[in-house]
Amino acid sequence: MKLVSSEDEISSLCSRWREKGLKIGFVPTMGALHAGHLKLVEAALEDSNRVVVSIFVNPTQFGVNEDLSRYPRDIRRDSALLENLGVSAVFAPDIETVYPRGFSSEIRVKGLTDGLCGTYRPGHFHGVATVCAVLFGIVRPDIAVFGRKDAQQLAVVKRMTSDLRLGVRILTVPIVREKDGLAMSSRNAYLSQEERKQAAAISRGLFAAVEACRGGQRDCSALRDVFREEVEGEPLLSVQYIVTVDPNTMKKVEKVEKEVLLAVAVFAGKTRLIDNVLIEPEV
Amino acid sequence: MKLVSSEDEISSLCSRWREKGLKIGFVPTMGALHAGHLKLVEAALEDSNRVVVSIFVNPTQFGVNEDLSRYPRDIRRDSALLENLGVSAVFAPDIETVYPRGFSSEIRVKGLTDGLCGTYRPGHFHGVATVCAVLFGIVRPDIAVFGRKDAQQLAVVKRMTSDLRLGVRILTVPIVREKDGLAMSSRNAYLSQEERKQAAAISRGLFAAVEACRGGQRDCSALRDVFREEVEGEPLLSVQYIVTVDPNTMKKVEKVEKEVLLAVAVFAGKTRLIDNVLIEPEV
Numbered sequence: 001m002k003l004v005s006s007e008d009e010i011s012s013l014c015s016r017w018r019e020k021g022l023k024i025g026f027v028p029t030m031g032a033l034h035a036g037h038l039k040l041v042e043a044a045l046e047d048s049n050r051v052v053v054s055i056f057v058n059p060t061q062f063g064v065n066e067d068l069s070r071y072p073r074d075i076r077r078d079s080a081l082l083e084n085l086g087v088s089a090v091f092a093p094d095i096e097t098v099y100p101r102g103f104s105s106e107i108r109v110k111g112l113t114d115g116l117c118g119t120y121r122p123g124h125f126h127g128v129a130t131v132c133a134v135l136f137g138i139v140r141p142d143i144a145v146f147g148r149k150d151a152q153q154l155a156v157v158k159r160m161t162s163d164l165r166l167g168v169r170i171l172t173v174p175i176v177r178e179k180d181g182l183a184m185s186s187r188n189a190y191l192s193q194e195e196r197k198q199a200a201a202i203s204r205g206l207f208a209a210v211e212a213c214r215g216g217q218r219d220c221s222a223l224r225d226v227f228r229e230e231v232e233g234e235p236l237l238s239v240q241y242i243v244t245v246d247p248n249t250m251k252k253v254e255k256v257e258k259e260v261l262l263a264v265a266v267f268a269g270k271t272r273l274i275d276n277v278l279i280e281p282e283v
Numbered sequence: 284m285k286l287v288s289s290e291d292e293i294s295s296l297c298s299r300w301r302e303k304g305l306k307i308g309f310v311p312t313m314g315a316l317h318a319g320h321l322k323l324v325e326a327a328l329e330d331s332n333r334v335v336v337s338i339f340v341n342p343t344q345f346g347v348n349e350d351l352s353r354y355p356r357d358i359r360r361d362s363a364l365l366e367n368l369g370v371s372a373v374f375a376p377d378i379e380t381v382y383p384r385g386f387s388s389e390i391r392v393k394g395l396t397d398g399l400c401g402t403y404r405p406g407h408f409h410g411v412a413t414v415c416a417v418l419f420g421i422v423r424p425d426i427a428v429f430g431r432k433d434a435q436q437l438a439v440v441k442r443m444t445s446d447l448r449l450g451v452r453i454l455t456v457p458i459v460r461e462k463d464g465l466a467m468s469s470r471n472a473y474l475s476q477e478e479r480k481q482a483a484a485i486s487r488g489l490f491a492a493v494e495a496c497r498g499g500q501r502d503c504s505a506l507r508d509v510f511r512e513e514v515e516g517e518p519l520l521s522v523q524y525i526v527t528v529d530p531n532t533m534k535k536v537e538k539v540e541k542e543v544l545l546a547v548a549v550f551a552g553k554t555r556l557i558d559n560v561l562i563e564p565e566v
Contacts, residue, residue: 102442103446105392105412105446105447106391106392107390108389108391109387110388112387129388134446134448137447137450159387163386163388163417164388164413164416164417165417167420249385
């Protein structure tokens with residue numbers, strides 16, 4: 001496996017693969033890899049002949065009061081994990097490589113980025129969309145793999161990739177969960193023991209809403225209440241948002257008539273966690 | 284020459300050329316072609332094996348009170364001119380092809396789009412940057428050719444193409460002028476006979492500023508005054524802006540120490556005309 005920090009080097013490596021007719025899969029990450037990331041990589045390995053994983057803690061998607069400086073970093077451990085899986089190259093550029101002097105462009109995906117996390121993290125999705133376009137431009141993969149935990153990010157990246165005809169197919173992978181149901185996240189490392197224990201209520205609440213729908217409840221407001229009740233039982237948790245939206249447009253939905261995304265952001269102490277489920281009307 | 288309106292058709296045509304190792308040149312236009320456009324096409328033909336010209340009056344780069352509806356359109360005449368030159372394909376999509384249902388992305392090139400035309404045409408350059416990225420994504424040319432008359436547009440497109448690693452090299456072509464010096468523009472068709480006559484003062488003013496610099500004047504404020512005096516002699520002309528800026532960053536400059544762009548927008552009656560010259564310090 002190659003560990004590459006130079007743009008020219010990764011570009012020409014990928015060009016050579018393309019010229020040989022090899023299919024390139026790409027998994028953009030911020031490192032601090034967990035089992036969820038590894039599932040993305042496995043999906044890429046299954047689909048493509050060569051897999052590139054980027055590790056780049058992108059400053060433009062962090063707000064001023066967010067956790068950029070303390071975001072967990074361990075490139076050695078990450079590289080070892082990726083090498084074991086059979087990844088061909090890790091691209092770990094520094095900030096000046098991704099954003100050279102004079103960099104001025106920003107991609108906004110209007111509408112999709114207004115609600116949910118966009119309300120509380122202004123500019124976050126502009127940062128995500130822009131860095132994805134840049135990384136896609138450098139690597140020029142055939143496919144890129146994203147997890148469904150960041151449901152709004154996924155919708156934004158899909159829309160942007162299609163709008164700007166970047167020529168990259170987006171594959172998605174289901175949320176990977178801990179045994180008690182907590183969605184895998186690099187930010188879980190911030191949780192105290194007690195916060196970690198209570199955080200299990202987030203997925204319990206989501207699954208309870210799915211069950212309520214199976215039981216006949218089609219009213220989204222009632223489903224959101226099912227979630228809220230579960231989480232409000234835990235004193236260290238506080239809900240930032242609970243929404244029911246169309247998974248592609250992120251527009252609010254009040255009845256389960258087709259697939260609905262129930263997406264939430266919950267603070268466990270000072271740590272902000274997100275999670276979601278897709279709720280489908282029984283057929 | 285092929286006249287294509289479908290995205291799939293132009294994409295697969297260009298893919299076939301690429302697979303054969305042919306170099307693709309691209310000239311994006313809004314039609315109403317004049318001798319300036321034809322110079323762009325000639326530059327593309329000289330550089331590349333196959334040349335695609337797009338004709339698309341892009342609504343997102345027009346302001347609400349601008350001339351979108353009356354912008355001149357003559358696809359037959361344009362096509363005939365391009366076929367004569369040896370263009371391989373004209374891509375003339377409709378609005379829904381370029382911006383399919385749900386299209387939500389917008390590219391902003393910060394800083395570069397604030398001054399000059401950006402001040403008076405808010406959103407204009409977001410529209411230009413976005414449509415160029417979309418068209419580049421559809422055609423995937425090796426090179427794209429732009430004229431220097433739209434100096435700010437050129438800076439924006441260069442920056443965006445480089446920032447987002449679109450893999451397209453930008454070629455530029457000097458301003459083509461009428462015999463009396465007026466820069467070629469599709470909007471010259473709007474001018475009355477008297478406006479047309481007086482409009483020659485715009486280029487006279489620019490050339491006078493270049494002469495003044497050759498004569499030793501390095502103070503940009505004085506050079507702008509040289510231009511202003513020339514234009515103020517014509518009663519049907521009124522200056523919207525006169526700026527001296529760095530041609531790449533569009534940042535204001537007050538001394539001619541390296542290449543300076545003197546860029547102007549002038550109303551001739553109700554028609555807004557732009558023009559510019561590069562002023563270089565004598566070596």
